[in-house]
Amino acid sequence: MAKKKLTPVAKAPKVKLSPRDEKTAERLTGLADRVVTAANNRKDPFVDIPSRTLANVKYSPKKKILEMGNATNRRQLFDLSQAKAYMRTMLVTSGCKKLIDQGKSTSLRGLFYMLKHTIEGVKENTFDEQGECDTIIEDVEVLLSSIREELHLYAENRGAMVGGIVLTDKGDEINCARMGSGGYAIPSIVEPDVIIFDKKRCTAKFILHVEKGTVWQRFNEDRFWEKHNCILTHGAGQPPRGVRRMLHRLHNELELPLYCVLDNDPWGYYIYSVIKQGSINLAFESQRMAIPEAKYLGLRSIDFERCQLSDSVKISLNDTDRKRAKQVAQYPWFEKKPKWQTEIRKMLSNDFKLEVESLISKDISYVTEEYVPARLRDQDWLD
Amino acid sequence: MATRKPIKKRSVPATATKKKAAPPAVAKRQAAGKKLAKSAEAEADEVLDVTGDEAAEVDDAADEAPAGGKSSGRRATAQSMASKQRDISVSEFFAKNRHLLGFDNPRKALLTTIKEAVDNSLDACEEAGILPEIWVHIEQTSTDRYKIGVQDNGPGIVKKQIPLIFGKLLYGSKFHRLRQSRGQQGIGISAAGMYGVQTTGKPVKIISRISPKKPAHYYEIQIDTKRNEPKILNGGGEGVDIAYGEKGAKDIEKHGIEWVDQPHGTRVTIELEAKYNRGRGSVDEYLHQTAIANPHITLHYTDPEGSTREYQRAADKLPPEPKEILPHPYGIELGRLAAMLAEAEGMSITQFLSTKFSRVSPAVAKKICTTAKVSPRAMTRKLGRPEAEALYHAIQATKIAPPATDCICPIGEELLLKGLYQVVPGEFYCAATRPPSVYRGNPFQIEVALAFGGAAATQNVDKELLSDLLEETDARTIRQFLISTFNGLGSDAADRIMKAAALGTRQTAKQLKPKEQERLLQAMQNVNVAEGQTMEVMRYANRVPLQFQQAACAITQTITSTNWRSYGLSQSRGGMPKGPVYIMVHIASVWVPFTSESKEAIASYPEIQKEIRLGLQAVGRKLGMYVRKRQRVKQQGDRRDIFMRYLKEVATAVHELNGVDRDNLYGQLVTVAKRVTADADMKLDDRGRKIKEEAAETDYGDNVIIVDPMTHAAAIKRGPAAVAVADE
Numbered sequence A: 001m002a003k004k005k006l007t008p009v010a011k012a013p014k015v016k017l018s019p020r021d022e023k024t025a026e027r028l029t030g031l032a033d034r035v036v037t038a039a040n041n042r043k044d045p046f047v048d049i050p051s052r053t054l055a056n057v058k059y060s061p062k063k064k065i066l067e068m069g070n071a072t073n074r075r076q077l078f079d080l081s082q083a084k085a086y087m088r089t090m091l092v093t094s095g096c097k098k099l100i101d102q103g104k105s106t107s108l109r110g111l112f113y114m115l116k117h118t119i120e121g122v123k124e125n126t127f128d129e130q131g132e133c134d135t136i137i138e139d140v141e142v143l144l145s146s147i148r149e150e151l152h153l154y155a156e157n158r159g160a161m162v163g164g165i166v167l168t169d170k171g172d173e174i175n176c177a178r179m180g181s182g183g184y185a186i187p188s189i190v191e192p193d194v195i196i197f198d199k200k201r202c203t204a205k206f207i208l209h210v211e212k213g214t215v216w217q218r219f220n221e222d223r224f225w226e227k228h229n230c231i232l233t234h235g236a237g238q239p240p241r242g243v244r245r246m247l248h249r250l251h252n253e254l255e256l257p258l259y260c261v262l263d264n265d266p267w268g269y270y271i272y273s274v275i276k277q278g279s280i281n282l283a284f285e286s287q288r289m290a291i292p293e294a295k296y297l298g299l300r301s302i303d304f305e306r307c308q309l310s311d312s313v314k315i316s317l318n319d320t321d322r323k324r325a326k327q328v329a330q331y332p333w334f335e336k337k338p339k340w341q342t343e344i345r346k347m348l349s350n351d352f353k354l355e356v357e358s359l360i361s362k363d364i365s366y367v368t369e370e371y372v373p374a375r376l377r378d379q380d381w382l383d
Numbered sequence B: 001m002a003t004r005k006p007i008k009k010r011s012v013p014a015t016a017t018k019k020k021a022a023p024p025a026v027a028k029r030q031a032a033g034k035k036l037a038k039s040a041e042a043e044a045d046e047v048l049d050v051t052g053d054e055a056a057e058v059d060d061a062a063d064e065a066p067a068g069g070k071s072s073g074r075r076a077t078a079q080s081m082a083s084k085q086r087d088i089s090v091s092e093f094f095a096k097n098r099h100l101l102g103f104d105n106p107r108k109a110l111l112t113t114i115k116e117a118v119d120n121s122l123d124a125c126e127e128a129g130i131l132p133e134i135w136v137h138i139e140q141t142s143t144d145r146y147k148i149g150v151q152d153n154g155p156g157i158v159k160k161q162i163p164l165i166f167g168k169l170l171y172g173s174k175f176h177r178l179r180q181s182r183g184q185q186g187i188g189i190s191a192a193g194m195y196g197v198q199t200t201g202k203p204v205k206i207i208s209r210i211s212p213k214k215p216a217h218y219y220e221i222q223i224d225t226k227r228n229e230p231k232i233l234n235g236g237g238e239g240v241d242i243a244y245g246e247k248g249a250k251d252i253e254k255h256g257i258e259w260v261d262q263p264h265g266t267r268v269t270i271e272l273e274a275k276y277n278r279g280r281g282s283v284d285e286y287l288h289q290t291a292i293a294n295p296h297i298t299l300h301y302t303d304p305e306g307s308t309r310e311y312q313r314a315a316d317k318l319p320p321e322p323k324e325i326l327p328h329p330y331g332i333e334l335g336r337l338a339a340m341l342a343e344a345e346g347m348s349i350t351q352f353l354s355t356k357f358s359r360v361s362p363a364v365a366k367k368i369c370t371t372a373k374v375s376p377r378a379m380t381r382k383l384g385r386p387e388a389e390a391l392y393h394a395i396q397a398t399k400i401a402p403p404a405t406d407c408i409c410p411i412g413e414e415l416l417l418k419g420l421y422q423v424v425p426g427e428f429y430c431a432a433t434r435p436p437s438v439y440r441g442n443p444f445q446i447e448v449a450l451a452f453g454g455a456a457a458t459q460n461v462d463k464e465l466l467s468d469l470l471e472e473t474d475a476r477t478i479r480q481f482l483i484s485t486f487n488g489l490g491s492d493a494a495d496r497i498m499k500a501a502a503l504g505t506r507q508t509a510k511q512l513k514p515k516e517q518e519r520l521l522q523a524m525q526n527v528n529v530a531e532g533q534t535m536e537v538m539r540y541a542n543r544v545p546l547q548f549q550q551a552a553c554a555i556t557q558t559i560t561s562t563n564w565r566s567y568g569l570s571q572s573r574g575g576m577p578k579g580p581v582y583i584m585v586h587i588a589s590v591w592v593p594f595t596s597e598s599k600e601a602i603a604s605y606p607e608i609q610k611e612i613r614l615g616l617q618a619v620g621r622k623l624g625m626y627v628r629k630r631q632r633v634k635q636q637g638d639r640r641d642i643f644m645r646y647l648k649e650v651a652t653a654v655h656e657l658n659g660v661d662r663d664n665l666y667g668q669l670v671t672v673a674k675r676v677t678a679d680a681d682m683k684l685d686d687r688g689r690k691i692k693e694e695a696a697e698t699d700y701g702d703n704v705i706i707v708d709p710m711t712h713a714a715a716i717k718r719g720p721a722a723v724a725v726a727d728e
């Protein structure tokens, strides 16, 4: 009985699957096969999901990135507190398989609507809120070590780039030097089967990543990327995966160094930390996302004095800021860096934070014409 | 239905809906000679003048004599005061303090009167070795007057005793002896009679027959409150004889009273100012609870609406006769000891101690005397107060064997269960009778029985009864009505019913429109009141239900200080446990220590509390086993429900992923779910064979009943109706 052969789906796929899709589909089907085997053996089906908690994340000093540990959480069908989550896991699995089979992608919200329905015979929904679906998607990602893009899911587009590079996006040629004032919107899936760089037509020598769209616009309007021969990106705050993956590919495939211009506050430090080492939640993707060589150009705690800013630009720290700053200071990758410790300590003793925009108080183009060029020239950054 | 007349004069309405029985004499009574009735009334009016309508008038009479005191300039002189100082008769005292005896309000007066009469009947029957059959009839005679008749098939009372028993306070057979019995202070029935005379002017009417060969004797009596003496109103102060058979029946009819013809027995009829209610502290409740604790009695109860409820006996054996015992020295109070010494004539102190008390041998008596420094041969009469006190203290200091406890007759676990099962709805019953114990030299014994899981009373009400109840109630709001009418219904549950019925919290009970009544009934039926329901406590002393002063009673106090959480019930600290639980606690003793004359609460002696606690724990443990088992079964059932809910989804998802047969996989998963939640299966089958395996697995010990609540008669229709169904 247990050895009963599993008959694969007879349904002929409408689309020819890429080798990568085939691999993902196989993994998804594997989860289903385990249910059948368990049921044949009168056993309780389960999945072991790698734990996505801080406790299960390790910093690898050698690779200089965050890595996921080996701890897993068992999710069983016949456990009162897990039954529903198990059911949802299987729903997401089958939903992703369907997307792959049909050669389509959808947003996280799209998948949520695909899978949301009322369970037969009871007044209960499979999902009530998108958040419930999103966490299960992350579970499936770590469970199969397939990234979201491989599951044919994309997040909302966020972030933009301009600069001296030409690429192909789903067959369309994009010249990033001719993107007008809006720039090229970085898609959420930037894998090589979607985006291909034209190495020969890349004139940029480095990447300048800024935190926010408003600052990015300043740099774009001043044609900074043209003058300094670089690629200019932003991630609308905490950069989404598409942006991080794009930076990672640009950095590694085109060997472009990355410099970040972020606000001088704990949140800015944190964004830098995520770009450099990876995030706790997505530690399993650090390999493909983290850029340990990324440099922190500014703003610095010393900039208030160094740039002789006026008192009006100071924003006082609040309790959360202070707490957060101390946490950041204790991150293993900052812990042993005296410069970083001084930086954070200085901010705490300042007891205020500075936004990149504060430099505008000096002059509208101070940041593009003086501040960043000076830092680059002096190689004055934090690592 | 809301317009039905509140007053019903006769118990034989033409539109009988329920089972109605007209006691034999009633119908004829209507035809009774008007002349006779008139003269009886005239007599009654005279009575009114003598005794006064209210106790206050006794006051006036007492003040008449010493009028001269005012002559002096001072407010009063020693002389004038001396002339006011006189004996207060017991009857006078109690006429002024009737609340002490349970006549505080018209509602309670009715209950107390019935109770005294019924208790006497049961005691008399049991003492005479007769299986008791009791008739209780309550009739409304005017807006605030009721006539109650209580008859028994007991031994009857000899003619010359009748006036004393019914017309003299503190005259009884039970006060002077130590023996487990219902009545105790001997105040009972004559006080009820006195209350009746005072409030209505109508005398107490007694028929009693002691043998089929002798005529029944009929007395009309009133109590002379000043002298604590009976006054016989009929037969020229002699009462009248009533012959057996046809002729007697005619006689009885003439006197306007009822009599169920019996070879022997007693019927007492009292008319009094009263108010009839159902629910808590009602006559109905008293009779109901009495039936539970006395499974050997048959009771016919005709309520003021004329419907008769029958409680048939569940046991054909009388409880064993309680033995009379001598008092134990430890239990005697100083005053009583002094009185006994004075009464005991021509005895030495040693003789006195060893013959008037239990467990005192001459040797022990000598020891007491030595300790008290009193000569063992001193004559009792010669002893003064100091010696009495010395003896009293010496008794406490001397080691005396505890009294014999075989004088106590508990109901017994089996009968407790029978009684409870027949009357109270539930799915789990258990009982525990503790071994006898002693407090202050008095033997006593505690029994506890418990019923769990019954449907709430609210669910056993039909449309007609609900509208009756609404009409009768004193409660101003619906919420109050629900709480006061339905036993064990907490305010939480009442609120939930109100909400379900979409009724306002302040809506008046009496002004519900028919549609609203309909909604209320629906809600009562649908709301699961077991949540938030509190434990229903039935307290008994010598088989008599205690209905008032719950909070002051040692039983209640012990229940609330017991930790019921460990037995699977929820309970806030020091509060009543919650849940659909009925518990009865019975204390049997030769001398039940009440907190007051009205005999409504047990005094908190540590020995008694300890025994109660042990009894509660014994049934609590069994309950805990059952509740936990039930919870587990339910949890497993819930668990399975949850699994089942998701299995289809999982099977479908898997089918879409790898094309495996959906239904086949679903079937397999269901099998696994069943295995994982195996406990729930026991419940699925428990109407059949599995229940036995279950019982074998959980050992509850003896005297436990487990029933399927759905098929248990008492769960479907509570109260008398349930009993009738169970009997068929």
Ligand SMILES: Nc1ncnc2c1ncn2[C@@H]1O[C@H](COP(=O)(O)OP(=O)(O)O)[C@@H](O)[C@H]1O
Binding pocket: B116, B120, B121, B124, B152, B154, B155, B156, B157, B165, B171, B172, B173, B174, B175, B182, B183, B184, B185, B186, B187, B188, B189, B190, B266
């Ligand atoms: N129905 C009755 N049948 C026979 N004897 C009765 C009856 N009612 C009362 N008695 C006798 O009258 C006595 C006095 O009754 P009561 O005044 O109620 O005091 P108690 O019941 O406390 O002794 C009883 O002890 C009993 O001997």
Ligand SMILES: [Mg+2]
Binding pocket: B116, B119, B120, B182, B183, B184, B186, B187, B188, B189
């Ligand atoms: Mg009595």
